[in-house]
Amino acid sequence: MSETILDIRGLSKTYKGGLTALDGVDLQIRKGEIFALLGPNGAGKTTLIGAVCGLLRPSGGTIEAFGLDTQRQWRKVRQRIGLVPQELSFDMFAQVEHSVNYSRGMFGCAPDPKRIEQVLRSLSLWDKRDAKIRELSGGMKRRVMIAKALSHDPELLFLDEPTAGVDVELRRDMWRQIGALRDAGTTIILTTHYIEEAQEMADRVGVINKGKILLVDDKDAIMAKLGRSEARITLTEPLPEIPSALDKWHLTLEDENRTLVYAGAEGEGKRAAAELVKAVVAAGIGFEGIVTKESSLEDIFVDLVEGREGLAA
Ligand SMILES: Nc1ncnc2c1ncn2[C@@H]1O[C@H](COP(=O)(O)OP(=O)(O)O)[C@@H](O)[C@H]1O
Ligand SMILES: [Mg+2]
Known part of the structure; x- marks a missing residue:
């Protein structure tokens, strides 16, 4: 120090x-x-x-x-x-x-x-x-x-x-x-x-x-500490609900059930997406695209200044 x-x-x-x-x-x-x-x-x-x-x-x-x-x-x-x-x-x-x-x-x-x-x-x-x-x-x-x-x-x-x-x-x-x-x-x-x-x-x-x-x-x-990663999988058809086989990923559905969203800790996005895709394929769900995103300091900053999620330690 x-x-x-x-x-x-x-x-x-x-x-x-x-x-x-x-x-x-x-x-x-x-x-x-x-x-x-x-x-x-x-x-x-x-x-x-x-x-x-x-x-x-x-x-x-x-x-x-x-x-x-x-x-x-x-x-x-x-x-x-x-x-x-x-x-x-x-x-x-x-x-x-x-x-x-x-x-x-x-x-x-x-x-x-x-x-x-x-x-x-x-x-x-x-x-x-x-x-x-x-x-x-x-x-x-x-x-x-x-x-x-x-x-x-x-x-x-x-x-x-x-x-x-x-x-x-x-x-x-x-x-x-x-x-x-x-x-x-x-x-x-x-x-x-x-x-x-x-x-x-x-x-x-x-x-x-x-x-x-x-x-x-x-x-x-x-x-x-505050960074986040995200993987978004665009589905070929809307999914009525998330199959239980995918429970461990804690996914959410967005865009009228056409997008599966995974949120994880920083740096995990790509690796998680790769495994998730295998699970999605195994579950017989059709998809047409995947995007992964790591949050930047900018996202963190906006969260902090807008007082979201009680991030201020
Ligand atoms: N001389 C001054 N008299 C009164 N208010 C001031 C004066 N200088 C700055 N302020 C006010 O103090 C706050 C902080 O300003 P400032 O330190 O310039 O912010 P920053 O550099 O982060 O943009 C602002 O609301 C600004 O309007
Ligand atoms: Mg200034």
Whole structure:
């Protein structure tokens, strides 16, 4: 079990006007991991990041980063954190390299052109170093945001919806970049409402909705615990009822008794379907098609957020 780099306890935020955006959040982030905070719009993701990065004052709770209290040792903490905000924001007329250098200076770090060159190269921005930011495409602008966030070599990097509005190709590219950062030792917390992003990138996933954390676990454990598989067999004729020979499968009939449905644990679907088909044939039932399906993190996420099946542990 690795060291905790960020320790959030009982964090609450009620905005002026009375909206509670965070409601008693407990969250521990491990050094070196990629943690995906997954939740629908308005769940409180940006508020959570804002609280950790000192952009807003929590209403309650404590946040420790690197073993330091973020309220009391603010400057020390902030120097070690990088933030790529959700909204693109910079001086559009500034040049790329200048802007990244400037960010480094803002954190009180001595200029280090070699390091900035490395950062720009790693993000494929070196060729664009003299370009004005406004001349760049949306995806390139986002890379500049990342370069700025990396300019002072943060140990903990927040990426707030890093690929929102980015096309599929750039998204994959961004995932590669984020993976490379993790490989270089940076701890990464990203927020997303793209389930695919969490599924591809994360070591652990936290699901947040209405300011509350519903679930935190290893991505693979979530899939194993909550994942489901399904086999659907389309019959040539409607079946009045399920023959007792098939009882052990606990099947159901759907589509006006034209489809036999098997539901099992994750990863079982294909094997179960193969055995089931033998049993269906032996029972003399005619069929014309079989589909097997493994549930994705997306199905699990929708179940959780909609509060189905009491999945929230
Ligand atoms: N400055 C603010 N003042 C009042 N309400 C806010 C403010 N910022 C966010 N909210 C509200 O807080 C809730 C959580 O917002 P946010 O943290 O941005 O969610 P997310 O990033 O998950 O989409 C939303 O209902 C949002 O409307
Ligand atoms: Mg947000």
